[in-house]
Amino acid sequence: MKDFDFRKHGDKLLFALALAVLVLVVFRSFDRRITQVAAPRIVFTQWWQNELRLDVLRELIEEFESLHGGIKIVLKEKSYEELRFELFNPAGFDKTNAPPGDVFALENLWVPELLKREVIESASLPLLSFINVLYYNVNILKETGFSRPPKTRAEFLACARAVAGKEENHGDLVSGSSPSAPGLFPVSALSIALGGNSFRGIYDDVYPWIWAAGAQLIKDGKPNVNSRPVVESFSFLAALNSEDLIAADAFFTDSQKKLDDFISGRTAFMIAGTKDIRLVRERMGDEAFGITTVPSPDNFAGDSFFASAGWAAGIYSGSSHKEEARLFVAFLSGKASLLSDKAGATPAVPPPVSDPFNSKVWDIAINGEEAQDFSGLAGEHELEEIFREELIALFAGKNSAADAAAAIQEKWQAVLGE
Numbered sequence: 001m002k003d004f005d006f007r008k009h010g011d012k013l014l015f016a017l018a019l020a021v022l023v024l025v026v027f028r029s030f031d032r033r034i035t036q037v038a039a040p041r042i043v044f045t046q047w048w049q050n051e052l053r054l055d056v057l058r059e060l061i062e063e064f065e066s067l068h069g070g071i072k073i074v075l076k077e078k079s080y081e082e083l084r085f086e087l088f089n090p091a092g093f094d095k096t097n098a099p100p101g102d103v104f105a106l107e108n109l110w111v112p113e114l115l116k117r118e119v120i121e122s123a124s125l126p127l128l129s130f131i132n133v134l135y136y137n138v139n140i141l142k143e144t145g146f147s148r149p150p151k152t153r154a155e156f157l158a159c160a161r162a163v164a165g166k167e168e169n170h171g172d173l174v175s176g177s178s179p180s181a182p183g184l185f186p187v188s189a190l191s192i193a194l195g196g197n198s199f200r201g202i203y204d205d206v207y208p209w210i211w212a213a214g215a216q217l218i219k220d221g222k223p224n225v226n227s228r229p230v231v232e233s234f235s236f237l238a239a240l241n242s243e244d245l246i247a248a249d250a251f252f253t254d255s256q257k258k259l260d261d262f263i264s265g266r267t268a269f270m271i272a273g274t275k276d277i278r279l280v281r282e283r284m285g286d287e288a289f290g291i292t293t294v295p296s297p298d299n300f301a302g303d304s305f306f307a308s309a310g311w312a313a314g315i316y317s318g319s320s321h322k323e324e325a326r327l328f329v330a331f332l333s334g335k336a337s338l339l340s341d342k343a344g345a346t347p348a349v350p351p352p353v354s355d356p357f358n359s360k361v362w363d364i365a366i367n368g369e370e371a372q373d374f375s376g377l378a379g380e381h382e383l384e385e386i387f388r389e390e391l392i393a394l395f396a397g398k399n400s401a402a403d404a405a406a407a408i409q410e411k412w413q414a415v416l417g418e
Helices: 006-038 056-067 080-087 108-116 138-143 153-163 201-205 207-211 228-242 255-263 274-284 322-334 336-343 356-367 380-395 401-416
Strands: 041-046 072-077 103-107 120-123 128-137 188-191 267-273 289-292 308-316
Touching (some): 041 322, 056 072, 056 336, 080 103, 103 108, 103 322, 128 138, 128 336, 153 228, 201 380, 228 380, 228 401, 267 274, 274 289, 274 356, 289 356, 308 322, 380 401
Parallel strands (some): 041 072, 041 103
Antiparallel strands (some): 128 308
8 A cells, every 4th residue: 555645645635624623513513403402392481470479480480491401481561451352262282372471370260261271270378368358457447546457348348438538436446545637548448350350359349248158159050149248248348439438430440550559548448469468568668558358347257258369380281382381380380389489379278377467367367268169160250241241230230239139140150050
C-alpha cells in the first residue's frame, strides 16, 4: 500500500472533516429544535393563584416539572367569572371553539354539567372546600351600640336598621354604651352580589339564608322550593330590600365589589367564603371584623345547613396531551393538604386555638351541616338563573314571596324533568 500523501490530499481531507463537523452541528441543532417542539406543554387555566398565599402554584409547577422531565406547565390566569363564562358559554362549547387550556380549575358545582356536556372528560375529587359565613364589621357594630353579631333574623333586622341609621332601639344586643346618632355611618347594612357575571351570587348570598332555616331547595332530586321556610326566607329578604338595608345595585354588583365594599367599610355585613378571610385580615386587621353563622329564623331549633364552595381540576376533553394532563391532575390531588393550608380552606382537623378565625370556622362547620342540594346535579347554573329572575321580580314588588316560590318550583321542575 502506498503511503498517504497528505500534501496532495490534505486540503480535501480537511474539507471533508469540516463538512462532517458542520453536518453534525446542524443535525444536533435541528435535533434540539425537534425535541423542544415535541416537549408537551400543558396549559392550566385557573383563578387560584391570587387566592393562595405566596407563589404556591408556581412552586408546585416547578416541583412537577422536576419530577416529569419534558412536561412543561403553562399557567393561564382568568377570573372565576371569566372562566365559568367560557366553560358555560350559551353560544355553545365544542372542540372547535375551545377556550385555551388542557386542565381547568373548577368549582365543584360545575363538574356534573361539564361532564354531561363533554367539556371535560374527567375531574379530580374536590381538592379543598370552603364554607360560607357571615362577616361583620366590629367597629361599625360597636359604634352603633352592639356588643355581638346578630344570631337571629330579628336581631339582624334590628342591627341592620341601626347601622343604616333607621332605628335606635337595639334590644338585647345593646352593649351598654350610648348608640351613635342615626345616619352617622354612610353605609349599607348588607352587601350582596347578584350581577349577571357574578355566577355564585345566588348561591353565596341568597341560598344561605334559606339553608340557615334548615330548608332544602332540592330534596331527593326534586325541587322543594314551594315550602314554608323558603317563602318566609323570601319575605325576610324582601323586607331587607324594601327598607333599603341591602346595598344599592345588588343586581349589578359582582363578588369583588361586594368584598371591596365590606373591606372599605361601606357595608357592615356580607356573606362570603372562608377563603376571603386571608385578604380581609390583610386589609382590615384581626380586630376590625369577625365571622359567624348566617342568622337563623326566630325561635328556630332545628339543624341549619351552610353553603360551601370547593376546588377541583378537570381535563379538557379536546386536549391533545391527556396523559400528561392526568399526571398533573394526580399531582395536584396529592398536594390537596398543602393547597388547603395555603388557601385557608375549611380545616379537616381542629386547628390550633391560637388562630381565632380558624377555630371559629371549625366550630361553625362541626355545628352545622353542609348543604348538598345541588351536589352531583347537572343544570345548577340554569336553576340559579331562574332563581335570579324571580328574585328580581320579588324585589321590584311584581310578585309576592309565595308567588316567587311557586314560580321557581314550576320552572325548576321543567328543567329537572320532575
